[in-house]
Amino acid sequence: MSLLFITTAIKAQEKLPYDQIPKMEENYSAQNTVARMIDGLGFRYYWSTKGLRAEDLAYQPMGEGRNCQETIEHLYDLSNMMLRLTQTDFKQIIEKEKMTFVEMRKQTLSNFQAFSNRIQASKNLSEFTVQKDGDVSIPFFNLINGPIADAIWHSGQVASYRRSSGKPINIKINHFTGTLRE
Template sequence: MKLKNTLMALFFITVMNAQEKYPQDLPYYQIPDYPDSYTAGTVVARMIDGLGFRYYWATEGLRPEDLAYKPSESNRTIDETLDHLYSLSRVVYNSAVKEINDRTQPREEALSFQEKRKRTLLNFKKASEIFITVKDLNEHLVIFKSKSGTFENPFWNQINGPIEDAIWHSGQIVALRRASGNPIDPKVNVFRGNRRSE
């Protein structure tokens, strides 16, 4: 009986530690199952899921010294790169919900790293959930409003613009955090979209 209670206690401690280390309230700890069929919408959703997975692990366990790191004065810090990724996630999400990216509005207040990370991941997840059901991407324009007017761009620009740019910058974070002495978890497998348990 004593051994059983000890084993149960160890099990619960292990579960609690795993939950603290890898928050389950955030999407993309692992990539979701792939759709049953290939459509324009399911392919875009899968691209966003791959991006979300890469972003999750690129940003998992970043320390304050990592956030402040930049290789030279002319480069962005990791935290500044995360700001840019958050803005890209909003463009992706706004295209999904057919909203304008209004650059005439005041900028948002500065967010903490944890809040910025959460909002970025949720934007990717919500966009993916919408795009997976979409049959015609022509309706999902990328629209920017600025003081000089409103500009509509076809969805093609979403692919080669914000989505690919966000993948690019997620990779930069992986390289920068390695340079700052905190490399990405080596158990992460981007091909399979999961983290090896052993």
């Protein structure tokens, strides 16, 4: 019993990426600009999902559509799409169907970080243009207005859901600087 408690306590203390936006040198290359968008997404996702309770995850606005948990699963899928479309080799620790909310949150944050690192390390964003069946070309721009923009949208949706379910995000978050005010 005490071993389980210690393991749980260690996992709870594990530092996840994006509690703040990482520092970046002031170099406005295309790669750094896109990486910064991803880091901003990671920051927003981190804080919109931090400390969610079962009732927050079950929250669904009136009408049809995804509940909070389903939206978080969609964000996980989008993070994997970003990795796949940029051929970023990054291991998924656990199969999606077996993940708890905490594990999925951690993996999604790690996926965003791996994607940002891959973009920053690239020489030219055009290297991420995807050829499909030798005929169709998917330009990198489609990643920006597709899964990246969609993930930013849905992170805001999760923040809205948690506010509606009675657990608003931390008021000390500064989205402008990507930090937590003291």
